[in-house]
Structure formats: C-alpha cells, structure tokens
Amino acid sequence: xxxxxxxxxxxxxxxxxxxxxxxxxxxxVGIDNDMRSYFFGKDASTGWNTEKLKEALPRFxxxxxxxxxxxxxxxxxxxxGAEVTLVIHTAAQPxxxxxxxxxxxxxxxxxxxxxxxLEATRQFCPDAAFIFTSTNKVYGDTPNVLPLKELQLRWELxxxxxxxEHGIDESMSIDQSKHSLFGASKVAADVLxxxxxxxxxxxxxxxxxxxxxxxAHSGAELHGFLAxxxxxxxxxxxxxxxxxxxxQVRDNIHSYDLVNAFWHFAQKPRAAAVxxxxxxxxxxxxxxEAIESAEKLAGRKLQYTLGDAARSGDHIWYVSDVRKFQTxxxxxxxxxxxxxxxxxxxxxxxxxxxxxx
Ligand SMILES: NC(=O)c1ccc[n+]([C@@H]2O[C@H](COP(=O)([O-])OP(=O)(O)OC[C@H]3O[C@@H](n4cnc5c(N)ncnc54)[C@H](O)[C@@H]3O)[C@@H](O)[C@H]2O)c1
Numbered sequence: 001x002x003x004x005x006x007x008x009x010x011x012x013x014x015x016x017x018x019x020x021x022x023x024x025x026x027x028x029v030g031i032d033n034d035m036r037s038y039f040f041g042k043d044a045s046t047g048w049n050t051e052k053l054k055e056a057l058p059r060f061x062x063x064x065x066x067x068x069x070x071x072x073x074x075x076x077x078x079x080x081g082a083e084v085t086l087v088i089h090t091a092a093q094p095x096x097x098x099x100x101x102x103x104x105x106x107x108x109x110x111x112x113x114x115x116x117x118l119e120a121t122r123q124f125c126p127d128a129a130f131i132f133t134s135t136n137k138v139y140g141d142t143p144n145v146l147p148l149k150e151l152q153l154r155w156e157l158x159x160x161x162x163x164x165e166h167g168i169d170e171s172m173s174i175d176q177s178k179h180s181l182f183g184a185s186k187v188a189a190d191v192l193x194x195x196x197x198x199x200x201x202x203x204x205x206x207x208x209x210x211x212x213x214x215x216a217h218s219g220a221e222l223h224g225f226l227a228x229x230x231x232x233x234x235x236x237x238x239x240x241x242x243x244x245x246x247x248q249v250r251d252n253i254h255s256y257d258l259v260n261a262f263w264h265f266a267q268k269p270r271a272a273a274v275x276x277x278x279x280x281x282x283x284x285x286x287x288x289e290a291i292e293s294a295e296k297l298a299g300r301k302l303q304y305t306l307g308d309a310a311r312s313g314d315h316i317w318y319v320s321d322v323r324k325f326q327t328x329x330x331x332x333x334x335x336x337x338x339x340x341x342x343x344x345x346x347x348x349x350x351x352x353x354x355x356x357x
Contacts, residue, residue: 003084005077007031007067007117008091010046010053013133013212016255017088017262018053018060024263028060029080031067032091035109039098067091067113070120077124084125086266089117090133092186096311099182110185111192118196118204126202129269131262132193134208135186136168136276136320140177141313143168148317154247154286155317167251167280167319170208180313190274197272205265207258210278210320213341214255226252226290226341229302230349233294238303243310246287249317251279254336254344264329273328278320283338290342297346 004021008014009030018028030053037045053060065072067089077084092110093099099106114132121130136143146163148155157164174187190206197204213226232239261277278284285293291302310316326332336344 001027001083002086003027003029003080004086004088005029005031005080005084006088006090008089009062010034010049011036011090012214013255013258014088014090015046015049015053016214016259017090018057020256020259020263021086021088022057022060026059026086028057029076030060030062031065031073031076032062033064033066035066035091035093039093039095067116068108070116073116073120074123077120081124082127084128086129086131087117087121087125088131088262089114092133093182096137096180096182096313099180099185103181106181107185107188110182111188114189115192118192118202122196122200122202126200129203129205129266130193130196131205131207131265132189134190134193134206135183136208136210136278136315136318137179137183137313138174138187138190138208139168139172140174140179140183141315142172142177143315143318146317150247153288154249155244156249157317163321165281166323167278167321168276169321170274170276170324178313183313194272194274201271203269203271204273205262205269206272206274207261207277208275208320209258210251210253210318212255212258213252213345225250226345227349229290230294230298230342230345231353232304233291233298233300233302234346234349235353236300236303238305240305240307241287242307242314244314244316246291246306248315249284249286249319250315251284251319252338252341253277253279253283254341257334257336260335261325261329261332264332268329270328275322275325276320277322277325279338280320280322282334283336283341284319285338293339293342294346297342298350
C-alpha cells in the first residue's frame with residue numbers, strides 16, 4: 001500500500017491533501033503539532049481539523065510531532081521506509097509579521113524543519129516525490145517595482161508589460177529585495193528543496209503559492225486574509241486594511257485546485273521543478289473587491305478602516321503566471337474561480353461563526 005506523509009496535515013493545504021490522497025487510495029500519515037495555535041492564538045487552532053480527519057478517514061493516522069524534531073521525524077520515516085511514495089510538506093510558520101516577533105522560531109520551523117524532512121526522505125524513501133509548498137514571498141518586494149496603474153478598485157499592470165497578460169513567472173529574481181524574515185526563511189527552504197533535487201536527484205516539486213484559500217482555513221488576522229475578512233463580515237468584528245488604499249491585488253487559488261496540481265506532479269514527478277502556482281488571471285481580487293463581494297454574499301456590511309501603513313514587504317499586485325506548470329502538466333485544469341471561492345468561504349464561515357453573531 002502506498003503511503004503519503006503530509007506535514008501540517010491539519011492546516012488548510014495539509015488537510016485538503018489528506019482527504020484528496022486518501023481518496024486516491026493512499027494510506028495517509030499526518031504530522032501536525034497544532035503550532036498554529038501557538039502562532040495565532042486558540043481561535044486559529046487547527047485541532048478541530050485533526051479530529052475531523054481522524055473521524056472521516058479510516059486510513060489516516062495523526063502524529064503530534066514537531067517537524068524540527070529530527071529524531072522523531074526520522075523514526076517515523078524509518079518505520080514506513082520505501083512504502084512512502086509521496087511526501088507533501090506544508091507545515092510552516094506562515095506570517096510575515098509573526099516572523100519578526102520570533103525570528104528563531106520562524107527560521108527553524110520553515111528552514112530547519114524542511115531540511116529535516118528532505119534529509120529523512122533521502123535516507124528512508126529516496127524514490128518518493130517530495131512536494132514543498134513555497135510562497136510567492138520568495139520574490140520579496142520586487143513585484144512592487146512593476147509600473148502599476150491605479151484604477152478605481154485596484155492596482156493593475158497593463159498588457160504592454162511582459163507580466164501584464166499572464167502574471168509573474170518564475171524568471172523573476174528572488175535575490176536582493178526585501179523579503180521579511182518569513183520570506184527569507186521560505187527562500188532558504190525553497191532553495192534547499194531545489195538543491196535536494198539537483199544535487200541528490202530527489203524528485204522535488206516547489207510550488208510558489210499565491211494566496212491559498214478554501215473552507216478549511218482557520219483564519220487569523222496575520223494570515224489567511226479572505227478567511228479572516230469573511231469572519232469579520234459574518235461576526236461584525238471590525239477589520240483593518242493595511243495600506244495601498246485597499247487596492248492591493250492578490251490571486252487566490254482554491255485548495256482543491258492546488259492539491260489537484262500536486263496529484264498531477266506526483267504521478268510524473270521531476271527533480272527540482274519550480275512552479276508559480278496561484279489563481280493567476282483566472283482568479284484574483286483586490287481587498288476592496290473582496291470586501292464588496294463578501295458583503296453581498298453574507299448580506300452584512302463590514303466595519304473597516306483603511307490603515308495608511310502597509311505591511312513591510314507586502315505586495316501591491318501579485319498575479320501568478322502558471323503557464324510553466326500548465327505546460328508540464330497540461331491535463332490539470334482549474335475547478336474554482338474567485339466567485340466560487342468567496343461563496344464557499346462565506347457559507348462555511350456562517351456555519352462556523354454565524355450563530356455567535
Ligand atoms: N495560505 C496561504 O495563503 C499561503 C500562500 C503561500 C504559501 N503558503 C504556504 O503553504 C503552506 C501551507 O499553508 P496553510 O495555509 O495550509 O497553513 P496552515 O497554517 O493552515 O497549516 C500549517 C499547519 O502546520 C502546522 N505546523 C506549523 N508548524 C509546525 C511544526 N513545527 N511541526 C508540525 N506542524 C506544524 C500548523 O499547526 C498548521 O496546522 C505553508 O508552507 C505556507 O507557507 C500558504
């Protein structure tokens with residue numbers, strides 16, 4: 001029986017991966033120590049999702065291991081050895097702002113943790129495909145030098161620019177820009193995953209995500225903007241938009257579409273393959289557009305303020321060009337667009353928080 005090891009298995013992408021690959025016939029071994037509640041408080045805990053997965057998936061097992069704990073990670077990998085055909089590494093400290101509070105925690109989780117997992121894969125299951133969820137923050141604030149135009153509700157890049165029609169591709173430099181400490185720890189992990197591919201021949205796929213979203217997101221103010229925004233609309237909590245007049249643009253990809261991309265990669269893995277992966281031109285929105293849409297769907301107005309200060313290193317406009325992945329895996333297609341994503345999050349949030357409103 002093929003085994004898939006998933007780190008961060010109770011988080012948004014990890015849990016969606018657990019369900020997806022379980023359905024594809026894998027035995028799923030999840031690693032998650034609910035560190036998200038340490039990062040963002042108990043409202044952001046992913047413990048509820050661990051219980052949900054254990055109930056729903058008969059061939060799922062959960063291990064409360066810190067990915068930095070090399071001894072525990074090695075013992076687990078050794079137990080399953082070459083039966084492990086796929087490793088999906090999503091566990092992370094995911095926020096810019098939080099990283100600056102505890103740089104060592106951020107770096108050791110994101111960089112050292114990734115090294116522990118890559119090395120365990122090399123030692124105990126070297127033929128497995130290894131998927132790493134990187135981030136578009138590896139490009140630092142370089143996207144902010146693009147010649148953007150201010151429109152009524154969003155910043156926009158014209159079609160005359162090389163990135164205008166399809167978004168930003170993998171040729172953008174990841175060097176010499178401001179990343180935030182989070183971006184820097186993810187760069188370290190991204191380059192390590194590439195190196196284990198180039199140097200050791202491990203089949204590593206590095207997915208540089210835009211905004212990832214979906215119903216399993218435990219929204220926190222510092223991470224998971226659509227989930228948190230909708231939570232504020234539904235519960236009446238005030239919301240602050242950080243800078244750029246609320247016109248900053250993000251592309252949003254549904255967790256299903258991302259995990260489905262993992263599946264296509266896992267069937268024909270390559271070594272050191274780097275992909276920008278997000279909603280692309282297909283699915284993106286500005287903050288103001290997202291607020292408008294959430295208010296319409298939830299039937300409630302959001303109390304929000306436009307703060308002047310942008311988050312350090314935050315992108316003004318980021319849309320992923322996903323054509324490299326589409327060229328390598330032409331059978332992969334989007335299932336969700338921006339409107340479907342918003343509808344789903346609003347429905348899920350009303351179910352989870354609506355009664356408290
Ligand atoms: N959500 C986004 O918008 C986004 C965008 C780009 C990239 N990413 C990347 O995708 C990955 C998954 O993101 P997500 O939104 O699913 O995150 P998430 O916070 O929902 O899930 C991560 C999970 O990892 C667990 N975890 C954290 N540190 C751990 C540790 N030391 N040991 C074991 N478990 C630990 C957390 O408890 C949490 O359940 C991350 O690597 C993130 O950097 C996310």
